[in-house]
Amino acid sequence: xxxxxxxxxxxxxxxxxxxxxxxxxxxxxxxxxxxxxxxxxxxxxxxxxxxxxxxxxxxxxxxxxxxxxxxxxxxxxxxxxxxxxxxxxxxxxxxxxxxxxxxxxxxxxxxxxxxxxxxxxxxxxxxxxxxxxxxxxxxxxxxxxxxxxxxxxxxxxxxxxxxxxxxxxxxxxxxxxxxxxxxxxxxxxxxxxxxxxxxxxxxxxxxxxxxxxxxxxxxxxxxxxxxxxxxxxxxxxxxxxxxxxxxxxxxxxxxxxxxxxxxxxxxxxxxxxxxxxxxxxxxxxxxxxxxxxxxxxxxxxxxxxxxxxxxxxxxxxxxxxxxxxxxxxxxxxxxxxxxxxxxxxxxxxxxxxxxxxxxxxxxxxxxxxxxxxxxxxxxxxxxxxxxxxxxxxxxxxxxxxxxxxxxxxxxxxxx
Amino acid sequence: xxxxxxxxxxxxxxxxxxxxxxxxxxxxxxxxxxxxxxxxxxxxxxxxxxxxxxxxxxxxxxxxxxxxxxxxxxxxxxxxxxxxxxxxxxxxxxxxxxxxxxxxxxxxxxxxxxxxxxxxxxxxxxxxxxxxxxxxxxxxxxxxxxxxxxxxxxxxxxxxxxxxxxxxxxxxxxxxxxxxxxxxxxxxxxxxxxxxxxxxxxxxxxxxxxxxxxxxxxxxxxxxxxxxxxxxxxxxxxxxxxxxxxxxxxxxxxxxxxxxxxxxxxxxxxxxxxxxxxxxxxxxxxxxxxxxxxxxxxxxxxxxxxxxxxxxxxxxxxxxxxxxxxxxxxxxxxxxxxxxxxxxxxxxxxxxxxxxxxxxxxxxxxxxxxxxxxxxxxxxxxxxxxxxxxxxxxxxxxxxxxxxxxxxxxxxxxx
Numbered sequence: 001x002x003x004x005x006x007x008x009x010x011x012x013x014x015x016x017x018x019x020x021x022x023x024x025x026x027x028x029x030x031x032x033x034x035x036x037x038x039x040x041x042x043x044x045x046x047x048x049x050x051x052x053x054x055x056x057x058x059x060x061x062x063x064x065x066x067x068x069x070x071x072x073x074x075x076x077x078x079x080x081x082x083x084x085x086x087x088x089x090x091x092x093x094x095x096x097x098x099x100x101x102x103x104x105x106x107x108x109x110x111x112x113x114x115x116x117x118x119x120x121x122x123x124x125x126x127x128x129x130x131x132x133x134x135x136x137x138x139x140x141x142x143x144x145x146x147x148x149x150x151x152x153x154x155x156x157x158x159x160x161x162x163x164x165x166x167x168x169x170x171x172x173x174x175x176x177x178x179x180x181x182x183x184x185x186x187x188x189x190x191x192x193x194x195x196x197x198x199x200x201x202x203x204x205x206x207x208x209x210x211x212x213x214x215x216x217x218x219x220x221x222x223x224x225x226x227x228x229x230x231x232x233x234x235x236x237x238x239x240x241x242x243x244x245x246x247x248x249x250x251x252x253x254x255x256x257x258x259x260x261x262x263x264x265x266x267x268x269x270x271x272x273x274x275x276x277x278x279x280x281x282x283x284x285x286x287x288x289x290x291x292x293x294x295x296x297x298x299x300x301x302x303x304x305x306x307x308x309x310x311x312x313x314x315x316x317x318x319x320x321x322x323x324x325x326x327x328x329x330x331x332x333x334x335x336x337x338x339x340x341x342x343x344x345x346x347x348x349x350x351x352x353x354x355x356x357x358x359x360x361x362x363x364x365x366x367x368x369x370x371x372x373x374x375x376x377x378x379x380x381x382x383x384x385x386x387x388x389x390x391x392x393x394x395x396x397x398x399x400x401x402x403x404x405x406x407x408x409x410x411x412x413x414x415x
Numbered sequence: 416x417x418x419x420x421x422x423x424x425x426x427x428x429x430x431x432x433x434x435x436x437x438x439x440x441x442x443x444x445x446x447x448x449x450x451x452x453x454x455x456x457x458x459x460x461x462x463x464x465x466x467x468x469x470x471x472x473x474x475x476x477x478x479x480x481x482x483x484x485x486x487x488x489x490x491x492x493x494x495x496x497x498x499x500x501x502x503x504x505x506x507x508x509x510x511x512x513x514x515x516x517x518x519x520x521x522x523x524x525x526x527x528x529x530x531x532x533x534x535x536x537x538x539x540x541x542x543x544x545x546x547x548x549x550x551x552x553x554x555x556x557x558x559x560x561x562x563x564x565x566x567x568x569x570x571x572x573x574x575x576x577x578x579x580x581x582x583x584x585x586x587x588x589x590x591x592x593x594x595x596x597x598x599x600x601x602x603x604x605x606x607x608x609x610x611x612x613x614x615x616x617x618x619x620x621x622x623x624x625x626x627x628x629x630x631x632x633x634x635x636x637x638x639x640x641x642x643x644x645x646x647x648x649x650x651x652x653x654x655x656x657x658x659x660x661x662x663x664x665x666x667x668x669x670x671x672x673x674x675x676x677x678x679x680x681x682x683x684x685x686x687x688x689x690x691x692x693x694x695x696x697x698x699x700x701x702x703x704x705x706x707x708x709x710x711x712x713x714x715x716x717x718x719x720x721x722x723x724x725x726x727x728x729x730x731x732x733x734x735x736x737x738x739x740x741x742x743x744x745x746x747x748x749x750x751x752x753x754x755x756x757x758x759x760x761x762x763x764x765x766x767x768x769x770x771x772x773x774x775x776x777x778x779x780x781x782x783x784x785x786x787x788x789x790x791x792x793x794x795x796x797x798x799x800x801x802x803x804x805x806x807x808x809x810x811x812x813x814x815x816x817x818x819x820x821x822x823x824x825x826x827x828x829x830x
Contacts, residue, residue: 244829367825389818403804410782414659
């Protein structure tokens, strides 16, 4: 099927899912999970072909992300079963008010309709995204990366068998068959067919969506996250938090990329930071990229112009001195991608200023930026982390994949 | 100033307003209201010039919309004072949760930043929109219609004096000085400068935004609203509601444009409808545009192909017969603009089906579509009525002019 044909069928069967009960949706999710496990063999065979084709031109890290085994497929099935346990956002009354004339005005959660997701190589995103879309009552059109195409096709085929087993239309979950840029462009401009587009990927994809999307779109992902160590920081706390934010998983979007240090404590704090992240680290020492004043205090590479605007996703940390919390906030306003920022301070006034003024999806006081995550925030799951301000901000759970409508019940009221 | 210069100054002073206290914002609103009244003379002089220039080429209805007098200016000032009384959405904790590790995770309302509003000739929109933007912590850039340009300039100048009186930057409220299409286009594409664009106007403007906007945008306004009279309707209720929905104010977007009637009761109901809306109405009788089956039952004009897809905004009602609530919902799905629809029935199952399946901003049971309004829904005000599903749906109040961020307070937590 062409991408447009596939969108038309998605649009046609979306209303049926929107009206489906929680019970039917949960049965579908359990059937999808069972079908995934039952088709382990065909999925692994498809994955082996993907691995073989990709081996020549992608890195070993990427190859590892692409690789499936029966344990990983079991994990994907478990993920789907977890989604079945989450509360249903559709039909939930978010607010209710009684008009003086007696009408009851409810604000009720409803699906968006058709959600399209553009993502890259990890095959588990295929099942995660499909499960979240289904539970939130949305038909989904998935457009995965070229490298994982055979795997994604096998995963979708299995999940479609699960849908059919509970008499739901298999077309509620579909994979775009064209992995060229043209199909991404088609999704971005399919006005009337795509009710929500979620691009999950690098800065280039996000930019292409901003530039070209005519359908409603939520930008996700890129994170140049800052940790600001204030004059009144508990320095031991600061060190523990920075070590966690920078090194626990540097390849993710909520990892720290920039450390800002109050100039009054820099001479004392920076040597401790250097000892922790460089000197004492046997494995994966962090490369520090220092502004001129920091470079005068500890060893490290001189920061280039672009280092404060780069998502390293690696064991690299840019470090700069600032005069106070105001200058820290100003630096963040200029360089941040609006994802996650933290202040380390015992001064309530500084903390209050920082949380009020810093305009990012998540603003932390005395804890690690690594917590920006749907699971950690109590959403139970995550379709991505929005870095825009319209509709959803930060981790997107089931509720954020929905819209609402007003349902007004009366008894003959007129205005 | 060019539109771009004006956007740059708006962007520069927005953070200061975002951090302003409720008290400061309320003082500003009261000062703006006072300044409007104090400048009644200069505003009326500017309005007289607008009226003179417009007299030659716009209708008397439009001229009346454009005209100001001291009573209308007093009304605008009162409107601003009402906004000062509304609760502040900025800083409001919308949700709060405690992480098992002790962190407190708050979801807090924050302004969008710079809100741009494109609207047409009524001068009072200038002060309404500015007041709502200010209270929600947003700098606003207003782009009014050509006909009201001098009036809007005088109104903005007065409001800016109010801002200055409480030491806020006058540039928080600005009027685009170019009323050609080029300036609307500039607002639609000012990525990084416009955080939210609200086009308020006809279908052409909304289409232009869908086609061209690269900034976050909320579509408002067009309403092809349906009232479906079910087999089990209380027909007296139905007549009262249709009379209200169609004739109480036909020029507004929540007025009824289409009446769908269950075929089993049509022979009984349609003559009553004709008597009420045509025969017995001395002033402004309604023109009925009937599908073939309705035309066989009562007098009226034959409906053309486009009549079920037209926002008449006039004393005109399209009428069609349907087989049941399912066919009514299907007709609405095909022809509605997603604004407001009503079912009149005493059958709970039909009402439940209609409210579950009809996907519009407001869905009514046994009451008039005319209630879709921020004031009626308890929002206290209204910046427009969103007919899209992303971010805000239905009447947009102060809360809908905001985004949110997560503020997470801890004591050294790491992941």
